[in-house]
Amino acid sequence: MAELMYREALNQALAEEMERDANVFLIGEEVGRYQGAFKVSQGLLDKFGSARIIDAPISELGFTGLGVGAAMVGLRPVVEMMTWNFAILAMDQIVNNAAKLRHMSGGQLRCPIVFRGPGGAGGRLSSQHSQALEANYAHFPGLKVIAPATPADAKGLLKSAIRDENPVIMIEGERLYALKGEVPEGEHIVPIGKADVKREGKDVSIITWSRMYYFVEEAAKQLEAEGISVEILDLRTLRPLDEEAILATVRKTNRAVVVEEGWPLAGIGAQVVDIIQSKAFDDLDAPVVRVTGLDVNMSYATNLENAIQPDAPRIIAAVKKVLYREGA
Amino acid sequence: MFGGLAVASKYSKDLLLTMYRKMYLMRRFEERAGQQYGLGKIAGFCHLYIGQEAVAAGVEEAIRPDDYMLSGYRDHAQPLARGSDAGMVMAELFGRTGGYSKGKGGSMHIFDIEHHFYGGYGIVGAQIGLAAGMAFASRYRNEDRITVCYFGDAAANQGIFHETLNMAAKWKLPVLYICENNRYGMGTAIARVAAVPEIHKRGEAFGIRHEAVDGMDVLKMYEAVKDAAAYIRAGNGPVLMEANTYRFRGHSMADPATYRTKQEVEDERKNDPIPRLKEYALKHKLAKEEEFGAIEEEVKLQVDAAVKFADESPEPDLSELWKDTIVEEGEEDVRPRERVLGQKVTKWPKYPSGQELKVTWDLEPREQAEKADKAAGLKR
Numbered sequence: 001m002a003e004l005m006y007r008e009a010l011n012q013a014l015a016e017e018m019e020r021d022a023n024v025f026l027i028g029e030e031v032g033r034y035q036g037a038f039k040v041s042q043g044l045l046d047k048f049g050s051a052r053i054i055d056a057p058i059s060e061l062g063f064t065g066l067g068v069g070a071a072m073v074g075l076r077p078v079v080e081m082m083t084w085n086f087a088i089l090a091m092d093q094i095v096n097n098a099a100k101l102r103h104m105s106g107g108q109l110r111c112p113i114v115f116r117g118p119g120g121a122g123g124r125l126s127s128q129h130s131q132a133l134e135a136n137y138a139h140f141p142g143l144k145v146i147a148p149a150t151p152a153d154a155k156g157l158l159k160s161a162i163r164d165e166n167p168v169i170m171i172e173g174e175r176l177y178a179l180k181g182e183v184p185e186g187e188h189i190v191p192i193g194k195a196d197v198k199r200e201g202k203d204v205s206i207i208t209w210s211r212m213y214y215f216v217e218e219a220a221k222q223l224e225a226e227g228i229s230v231e232i233l234d235l236r237t238l239r240p241l242d243e244e245a246i247l248a249t250v251r252k253t254n255r256a257v258v259v260e261e262g263w264p265l266a267g268i269g270a271q272v273v274d275i276i277q278s279k280a281f282d283d284l285d286a287p288v289v290r291v292t293g294l295d296v297n298m299s300y301a302t303n304l305e306n307a308i309q310p311d312a313p314r315i316i317a318a319v320k321k322v323l324y325r326e327g328a
Numbered sequence: 329m330f331g332g333l334a335v336a337s338k339y340s341k342d343l344l345l346t347m348y349r350k351m352y353l354m355r356r357f358e359e360r361a362g363q364q365y366g367l368g369k370i371a372g373f374c375h376l377y378i379g380q381e382a383v384a385a386g387v388e389e390a391i392r393p394d395d396y397m398l399s400g401y402r403d404h405a406q407p408l409a410r411g412s413d414a415g416m417v418m419a420e421l422f423g424r425t426g427g428y429s430k431g432k433g434g435s436m437h438i439f440d441i442e443h444h445f446y447g448g449y450g451i452v453g454a455q456i457g458l459a460a461g462m463a464f465a466s467r468y469r470n471e472d473r474i475t476v477c478y479f480g481d482a483a484a485n486q487g488i489f490h491e492t493l494n495m496a497a498k499w500k501l502p503v504l505y506i507c508e509n510n511r512y513g514m515g516t517a518i519a520r521v522a523a524v525p526e527i528h529k530r531g532e533a534f535g536i537r538h539e540a541v542d543g544m545d546v547l548k549m550y551e552a553v554k555d556a557a558a559y560i561r562a563g564n565g566p567v568l569m570e571a572n573t574y575r576f577r578g579h580s581m582a583d584p585a586t587y588r589t590k591q592e593v594e595d596e597r598k599n600d601p602i603p604r605l606k607e608y609a610l611k612h613k614l615a616k617e618e619e620f621g622a623i624e625e626e627v628k629l630q631v632d633a634a635v636k637f638a639d640e641s642p643e644p645d646l647s648e649l650w651k652d653t654i655v656e657e658g659e660e661d662v663r664p665r666e667r668v669l670g671q672k673v674t675k676w677p678k679y680p681s682g683q684e685l686k687v688t689w690d691l692e693p694r695e696q697a698e699k700a701d702k703a704a705g706l707k708r
C-alpha cells in the first residue's frame with residue numbers, strides 16, 4: 001500500500017475512473033491549467049485533454065446546470081466546486097433538478113453526477129469561507145451525501161460516487177487535503193451508505209465524520225490514558241445514514257456522543273440522535289450528548305475561530321457527561 | 329374567397345397540413361385542459377399554450393425528431409408536436425398513473441424521453457443550463473444532433489441565462505435557444521423589467537447569432553428554425569432566437585389577466601396563427617376547406633379520447649411513493665408507452681459505453697494554448 005495525501009488519493013480515483021470510462025469528465029473553476037485550486041486535478045489536463053478537464057467560467061449555477069444536463073443524456077460528469085460555500089449559488093440546479101429528475105420524469109431519466117469540493121472551516125477565512133454545509137444537502141431525497149475523513153476513504157468513496165447512478169454530493173475536508181494515509185492501489189471501492197468503526201471500544205461510542213474524526217481520535221487517546229475505552233464510528237456517508245452501524249455501536253457501549261462541525265439546529269447529529277432515541281432507547285444508559293460548532297458565524301480572529309469549532313477538550317467533556325464522571 | 333389564380337407556394341401540402349393538424353391539436357388539447365381544470369379534474373398550476381402554437385409547430389417541422397428538446401412549465405404543447413400520446417399527457421395533468429410520469433410530475437413536468445422531450449421545468453430559466461449540458465454531450469460524443477430549448481421572456485432576466493449563453497458561445501455548443509416572448513412574465517410586461525426588452529439583442533454580448541421572428545406565423549418560424557438548425561448543426565455554435573408571440577389566455581388557469589386591456593387581447597387574436605395558416609393554404613390552393621374540416625374533426629375525436637383515457641386512468645398506487653427517487657442498482661429506466669399502453673418502445677436512447685466512446689473534441693486545443701503561453705513567455 002502506498003502512503004498518499006488525501007488530495008492525491010482523490011486525484012488517483014479521478015484518473016482511474018476517467019481511464020476506465022470515457023463518459024466521465026471533470027468541470028470546474030481552475031481544474032485545468034491551474035491544476036486545481038487545491039491541486040486535486042493535478043496533471044489531469046495533460047492526460048485527458050481539454051474536452052474532459054474543463055476550465056469553467058465563474059458561473060457556479062451555469063456549469064452545474066450544464067453538468068446536470070450532460071448527465072441526463074448519458075455522460076458522467078464530476079463537477080468540482082472550488083468550495084461548497086460557492087456552490088450555494090448552484091443549489092437550484094442540484095436540488096430542483098438533479099435531485100428531482102428521476103421523480104419528475106416518473107423513472108424515465110437518471111442523473112449520474114458527482115458534485116465535489118471542500119467543505120468546513122478553512123482556517124482564518126471568516127464566515128463566508130468556513131461553513132460545514134453537509135446538513136443542507138443531506139436534507140434532500142434524491143441525493144446521496146458522502147464526507148470521507150481519510151485518504152483511503154476519499155479514494156474509495158469517490159470511485160463509488162462516479163459509478164453511482166444518482167447525484168452524489170461529496171464534501172471533502174478543506175483542511176485534510178495534505179493529510180497522509182495508506183491507500184490501497186487500483187480497484188479500491190468504499191460502498192456508499194456504509195459507516196466504518198475506526199476505533200473499537202466498549203465504554204462509549206462517538207459518532208462523527210470528516211475532519212472532526214481527528215479531534216475525536218485525539219480525545220479517545222487521552223481518554224484511554226484515563227481508562228475510558230472509546231469506540232469511534234465514522235459515518236462516511238451522511239445520506240443514506242447507516243442506521244444499522246449506528247444502532248450496533250450504541251447497543252454495544254450503551255452511551256453515545258455525536259460530534260459535528262456544523263451548526264446544531266437541524267444538523268445531521270440531530271437525526272442521528274433521533275435514530276438512537278427511537279430505536280435504541282432501552283439500550284441507553286445516559287442521554288446522548290451532541291458536540292457541534294457553536295451557533296454563530298465563523299470569525300477571523302484565531303481565538304474566536306478556535307472557540308467556535310469542536311475540539312478534543314469539548315469532546316472529552318461530553319464523554320465524561322454521558323459517563324456521569326465528575327468534572328463534566 | 330381569394331378566388332382567381334393560385335399563387336405559387338414553395339411549401340408542400342403535406343407540410344402545411346401537418347403543421348395545421350399539430351397546431352389544431354395543441355389548441356383543442358389546451359382548451360379541453362382549461363375546461364377540465366374548471367371541472368376540478370386538473371389542479372395546481374396549469375399554463376396553457378393557446379396563442380403560441382405557431383412556435384412549437386414551426387420548430388418541430390424544422391428540426392429532426394431525434395434532436396433534444398426541453399421547455400419551461402408551459403409544456404403540454406411541445407411534446408404533442410413531437411408526437412407524444414395526447415391521452416398520456418392529459419392523464420399526467422389529471423395526476424393519474426397513465427400519465428408520462430405516473431402522475432408524479434403533473435402539468436409543469438411533462439417528460440417523454442422516447443420522443444426526446446426532456447421535460448418541463450418549474451423554476452424559471454433553469455432548463456437553459458440543462459440544455460447546454462445536453463448539447464455539450466452531443467458535442468462530446470461527436471453526434472450531429474442539436475438541442476432546442478424554450479424559455480420565456482421573463483426567464484431571460486435570470487442569471488442562468490447569462491451564465492449559460494456565455495459558456496454555450498465560448499464552447500460553440502449546438503443549442504438553439506428560443507425565447508418565446510409573449511410580452512409578459514405572469515402579470516409583468518417585459519418592457520417594465522427589461523432594460524432591453526428585445527431579448528435576442530442580448531446575443532450580441534456573447535458574440536452569437538441572434539434574430540427575432542414573427543412567432544405568430546408558423547411558416548416564418550419554420551424558415552427561421554430550419555436555417556438556424558442547419559447553422560448550428562454545421563458546428564457554428566448556438567443561436568438565440570426570439571419568437572414574438574402572445575398568449576391569449578392568462579398566465580395560468582389562476583390568472584384572470586387584468587394587467588392587460590381587452591383591446592390588446594382582441595387585437596392580438598386577429599393574428600391567431602391557426603386561421604392564418606389555413607388562409608395561406610387556401611389562397612395557394614394547397615388544400616381545400618373540407619380537408620381542414622376533416623382534420624379538425626379527427627383532432628376533436630383524438631382529444632375527446634384523450635380526456636376519456638385520462639378520466640379512466642386510475643390514481644397512482646401508494647407504493648409509487650417509494651419509487652423513482654433513487655435509482656437502485658441494476659434498475660432500468662421506465663418506458664412510459666410500454667408501461668401504460670403495453671406498446672413496445674424501440675427508440676429508447678442508448679449511449680456508447682465508456683470503452684466504446686472516443687472523445688476527439690478538443691475544447692481548448694493544446695497547441696493553441698502552448699503557443700499562447702510561449703508568446704507570453706510563460707512556462708508551464
Ligand SMILES: Cc1ncc(C[n+]2csc(CCOP(=O)(O)OP(=O)(O)O)c2C)c(N)n1
Pocket residue numbers: 402450451452479480481482483484508510512513514579
Ligand atoms: C425562479 C422562479 N421565480 C418565480 C417563479 C414564479 N413564476 C412562474 S412563471 C413566472 C413568469 C415567467 O414568465 P416567462 O418567462 O415570460 O414565461 P411565460 O409564462 O410567459 O411563458 C413566474 C414569475 C418561478 N416559477 N421560478
Ligand SMILES: [Mg+2]
Pocket residue numbers: 480481482508509510511512513514
Ligand atoms: Mg412571457
